[in-house]
Every structure is written in structure tokens, then in C-alpha cells.
Amino acid sequence: MLKTRVAKNHRAKRALENRAPKLVENGKKTLILEGTKCSAVLREVLTDIYQLKKDNCVRFTRKNDNVRPFEGGGETSLEFFSLKTDCSLFLYGSHSKKRPNNLIFGRMYDHHIYDLFEVGVENFKRMSLFSYDRKIAPKIGSKPLFAFIGEWFESVEELIHLKEILLDLFRGQVIENLNLVGVDHVYVVSAISPKKVLFMHCALRLKRSGTSVPRMELVEVGPSMDLVVRRHRLPNPSIKKEAMKTVSKHAKKIKNVSHDVIDGKIGKIYMPDQKVGSMVLTSDVKGLKRERREAKANKKNAFKENPTKKPKTDDEIKA
Amino acid sequence: MAQEENQYHIDMGNLMVFDPNYHFESAPSSREELTQECLNKGTELVQAIANELFSLPSHEDRDGPLIKLPDPSTALPREKHFPRPKPLTKWEEFAKKKGIQNKKKDKRVFDEQTQNWKRRHGYDRVEDDNDIPIIEAKMTDEPGEDPFQKRKVEKKTRVEKQEKNRLHNLKNASKVDALPSHVQLAATSLPISGRQKVAPKKANKHELESVAGLAATATASIGKFDQKLPGEKPVKHHGKFRKFLPVVQGKGMVNEEREQTDKILNKFMSRGSDDILDVNKAVSMFKVKGENNRRKERMTESSKSGKLKPKGKSLKKSSKKSSH
Numbered sequence A: 001m002l003k004t005r006v007a008k009n010h011r012a013k014r015a016l017e018n019r020a021p022k023l024v025e026n027g028k029k030t031l032i033l034e035g036t037k038c039s040a041v042l043r044e045v046l047t048d049i050y051q052l053k054k055d056n057c058v059r060f061t062r063k064n065d066n067v068r069p070f071e072g073g074g075e076t077s078l079e080f081f082s083l084k085t086d087c088s089l090f091l092y093g094s095h096s097k098k099r100p101n102n103l104i105f106g107r108m109y110d111h112h113i114y115d116l117f118e119v120g121v122e123n124f125k126r127m128s129l130f131s132y133d134r135k136i137a138p139k140i141g142s143k144p145l146f147a148f149i150g151e152w153f154e155s156v157e158e159l160i161h162l163k164e165i166l167l168d169l170f171r172g173q174v175i176e177n178l179n180l181v182g183v184d185h186v187y188v189v190s191a192i193s194p195k196k197v198l199f200m201h202c203a204l205r206l207k208r209s210g211t212s213v214p215r216m217e218l219v220e221v222g223p224s225m226d227l228v229v230r231r232h233r234l235p236n237p238s239i240k241k242e243a244m245k246t247v248s249k250h251a252k253k254i255k256n257v258s259h260d261v262i263d264g265k266i267g268k269i270y271m272p273d274q275k276v277g278s279m280v281l282t283s284d285v286k287g288l289k290r291e292r293r294e295a296k297a298n299k300k301n302a303f304k305e306n307p308t309k310k311p312k313t314d315d316e317i318k319a
Numbered sequence B: 001m002a003q004e005e006n007q008y009h010i011d012m013g014n015l016m017v018f019d020p021n022y023h024f025e026s027a028p029s030s031r032e033e034l035t036q037e038c039l040n041k042g043t044e045l046v047q048a049i050a051n052e053l054f055s056l057p058s059h060e061d062r063d064g065p066l067i068k069l070p071d072p073s074t075a076l077p078r079e080k081h082f083p084r085p086k087p088l089t090k091w092e093e094f095a096k097k098k099g100i101q102n103k104k105k106d107k108r109v110f111d112e113q114t115q116n117w118k119r120r121h122g123y124d125r126v127e128d129d130n131d132i133p134i135i136e137a138k139m140t141d142e143p144g145e146d147p148f149q150k151r152k153v154e155k156k157t158r159v160e161k162q163e164k165n166r167l168h169n170l171k172n173a174s175k176v177d178a179l180p181s182h183v184q185l186a187a188t189s190l191p192i193s194g195r196q197k198v199a200p201k202k203a204n205k206h207e208l209e210s211v212a213g214l215a216a217t218a219t220a221s222i223g224k225f226d227q228k229l230p231g232e233k234p235v236k237h238h239g240k241f242r243k244f245l246p247v248v249q250g251k252g253m254v255n256e257e258r259e260q261t262d263k264i265l266n267k268f269m270s271r272g273s274d275d276i277l278d279v280n281k282a283v284s285m286f287k288v289k290g291e292n293n294r295r296k297e298r299m300t301e302s303s304k305s306g307k308l309k310p311k312g313k314s315l316k317k318s319s320k321k322s323s324h
Helices: A010-019 A040-052 A076-085 A157-170 A237-243 A290-305 A314-318 B002-007 B031-055 B090-098 B147-175 B205-216 B256-271 B279-305 B311-323
Strands: A004-006 A030-034 A057-063 A089-094 A102-109 A112-125 A145-149 A177-179 A185-193 A196-207 A215-220 A224-233 A257-260 A264-267 B009-011 B016-019 B058-061 B064-068 B108-111 B116-119 B183-185
Touching: A030 A040, A030 A076, A040 A057, A040 A089, A040 A102, A040 A112, A076 A089, A076 A102, A076 A112, A089 A157, A102 A157, A102 A237, A112 A157, A112 A237, A145 A157, A145 B031, A157 A185, A157 A196, A157 A224, A185 B031, A196 B031, A215 B031, B009 B031, B016 B031, B090 B147, B147 B183
Parallel strands: A030 A057, A030 A089, A145 A185, A145 B016
Antiparallel strands: A004 B183, A089 A102, A102 A112, A112 A224, A177 B064, A185 A196, A196 A215, A196 A224, A257 A264, B009 B016, B058 B064, B108 B116
């Protein structure tokens, strides 16, 4: 017969529920891993990106010999890792003679590969080489700004794809409310040529401008690198259609709740007749402990049986 | 300024700004110039988004001004599928068909047995087995049957049946991928989410061959006299074959077996032959012996002098004295 396995404790249950498909999703988690050969430069690239996304990221530091995202059968273990770590974005670094400093961006839908984009990394400058005032250093987990520059991002198919992937990779969770104090970094991505993109990461310094809008100043904090377009794979149209479904914006009308400027949220409650007259009132309420109830009852009975011990009254004390 | 802003595509939900009209010169002279150009353009774009951001209505929070962001306009794919609706259980289906509606029952019921108000379900409930001292006999009762035992068995079967129904409903839910996330059906080892059917593992060619080979050689004659199937290959032999050499000497050929053993014997015999006399060792032994003898002589001399001196120093001093 079938057997069920249920979460053993409430914490485990909550963790599983957090992973389950939801109407409004959590931010996508990123998995960073490398192949059997990975150059020192590329390892630095991966580490730096891990530093940028540390709040929602999993880093694998061992070699992975059977991960080849573009090849048939090479995605099996990747999909398994995605399932285990609950990551739907991944970054895979490898180095070969044919494709030196190779970085693959990938996205997952339902723990299956959705699309892939392969770039070569050039002119990499790591984060620790930038010197700047540490006060303006971006905080981990703050919502980033994006600036995409260049006509190619609109005309070249590969770069349209890359733009979407970079946005998905770095944007973090979709939020409703934003604290303006937390606006502290920006990714500047410029398409220098149809095959090459300059990726920069800058901190924002807000200066007084005399108006309510501060003057923005960019300070490069790294990493910076050139991404050279290599292979890419677009999503399967049918999967894309399914993945792009959104929650309908016409939310259900909420009844009996109104908002007031002064009072705030106001709700109307309609109570049905409570039938207090016909309600059964007993002393053994489930909320009370049975032992206490029984002890109380015993005490009462004992008092009834031998009422010699009377509680002291005022008269007795006087006497 | 307004015209400029219109040139940019701004997605406030993702805090993204995109300038589709900017064209980079084909050959930037140096990297510094290129990055500076990007930074300048980036500053312009960021300013454009900041203008919009800081002009949105904000309300002051303890940690700073909070603004409400609009929904992202760039469509990005979901991470997982939408939660699938749970299918109706068999009872729910039946109730729907018959138009049966849930009626709320009181939690408290009056128990005739104990003449008391009791819970409907759970511990200390109405008509609890423990509270029934007497069961009246009916005409239909079979003689020799324990009515109390019968009650217990009936209750047990009801519980078992309900458990079976529950599992059946869970199985149906898992078919449409709508199992509650904290429940797993162990028999199928379903993944947490996503549609991954675990296919039974197929044995490959080599595994089949090795298994067939094992079966074929599992007879008393190690499969020597068994009939071979068409296309069946002999099993691969793992390990070394031992080779026996002829013991007797034939005409015009050496006794190979004897030669082999001789060879091994010679090897062993010759191993110690080189270092029968180790000159270095002999010399050092000779020296040590001489030294020891001299030491003994000196010891006897110092004991004659009658003075107690520490041993280590006495040797040196006496030697010095003797040299003077």
C-alpha cells in the first residue's frame, strides 16, 4: 500500500511550503557552480557575483564534470541541483581552449532549463581592486537600479535576450514598497558593439541639488567586465507561454472594507445571531487543563463530604 | 528635459531605465575613455529614473521615506508553475452530485449513558466504548459472540477504511500534481515540486551480459557442457591465467621449469652476496672499539687518583692535563 511521508515538524513543513509553487512567488535564487576546468579569472568572476547576490544565492565550489548545459544529457545533474537547492537561476563557469573564460547564464522553469546564454569574460576587474569611500558601499539585498545603454539592446536578438537575463539575475524580489534610503547601487550595462557588452557596477552618491530630487553621482565599485556574446538558446515557445502567465490584475473586489484618510482601514462586520440562550455551558472547557479541572472538582467533593474545615471568617479571627 | 525622458524606456517596477538611441563610437581610443563615457551616460539615465522615483508620493516611515512602486512592465518568466487546484475527494464529489451541504454540528452533545454533556469527537466523547457497561441482546445476535469485541473491531475497520480513502484521494491529487507540499507519497518518491516522473532504471547491455554470464557459469561444470544460445558470447574472464611449464626436459630444449626456479633462487642468493664485507661499517666498528678501550683505561686511572669528579668533565680535563 501507499505510504505517505509528511514533514516531521512544523519548521520542516514551513520550509516545504515555502518551496511549493505559489501565486506570488519568492525572489529567484541563484546557483553558482563551475565545471571541471575553470580559470582563476573566472573563479573570481563567480565569487564576485556571489558577493553581489549573497542574500539569495548558493555557491558550489567543487568541480562538476557532468554539467554541460548546452549539450543533450548535460543538464540532468544541473536540474537535480536546481531541485535540491530550490534555485531557478544558475551561473556556470568553465574554461577551455575553444571557449576561454566561458560563463553561462541560465534560467529554470519548474526545475527544467528554460533558456541559456553563453558569454566570454574579458577585461575583468574584480571588486577588491576598486578603491572608494566604504560609507557608500552598497548593502547586500538592497534593490538595484539598472541602466541599459545602447541601440543594440533593441535591435540585436542576442542582446535583447541578454538584457532580459541580466535583469532577471540581478533584480531580486519584486517589491511593492521601496525605501528611498535603500537606493544605493546601479548596474550599468552598455552594448559597445552587437557582440560585446560592458558590464559595470556602481554605487550611488546622492547629492543635494536644491530640489526634492537629489543629484545622482555614480562611483564605480566593481566588478567590471566585458561580456562577449557566444552561444545562446531561447526558450521553447510552449514553455515560454506557460512561464509568462501572470496573475490577473483585476483582483477580486474586497467587500465590507473601506479606507478613510483619518481612521485608516475600516471594516464592517455582520454578526449572525449567536443563539446564546441555547448554548451549552459546561465547566470542562477544552482549553483548560484536565488535571486542574479534576483537582478542582475533587476539592469541591472533599469539602462536601467533611465540612469540618471551614474557611475562617472575620468573627472567628476576633474570638 | 521632458523630451529627453521620453526617449528612455523606464520600467519603474524593476527600477530599470534603457536608452535605445545611444550609439557608441565604433573604436573607443582607450578603456578609461570608454568607461568614462558609459559612466556619464549612466549618470544621465539614473538621474532620469531618480526624477521619477523621488517625485512619487511617499510616506515617512521610521527608517526613511517609503514609496509605492508600480508593477514591473518588463515581463519575466515565472520560477514555477501556478499552484494547481486540488481535485475533489470522492466524498466531496458525491456530495456535490447529490447536493449535500455541510451542516454545522454542535461540539457538545448530551450523553444519555452518563447523563452528562460531552464532546462529540475525541477524548471522553459521547458513546465512548469505556462508558458502555451493558449492551442489550438482540434477536439477530449470534450466540457466543462478544458484543464488546465486535464494537471494537467495527471501529477499527472504520478507521482503516477512512485511512484507505484518504490515501486514495492523495494519490488522485498527486496525479494532477496537486499534492499538498508537505506530503510525499513514499511509493512513488515524488519530487517536491515540478513535474518529474521517475522512470524505472533500464539495465544496459553490459549489465545484462554480465548477469547472463554469471547465470551461465553457475553450474557444476562452470557452464562447459551447457547449450549455448544463438549469439551468446563466452563470458569475459577476469583475472590472470596461470601458466604451467613442462617439467620434463625434451630433446633440444632446456628444462624451462627448472630454469625458472633457478632464476628465482639465484636472485635470492645473490641479494646478500654484495655486502658480505661492508668496509665503512667495519672501519667505524674498529674505531668505536678502540675508543671504548681507551675510555676504560682512563676510568681506571682516575679511580686511582681518589678524587670524585663528575664523569663527563673528568674525561676532558684529564686529557688536557695529559697534553700539557
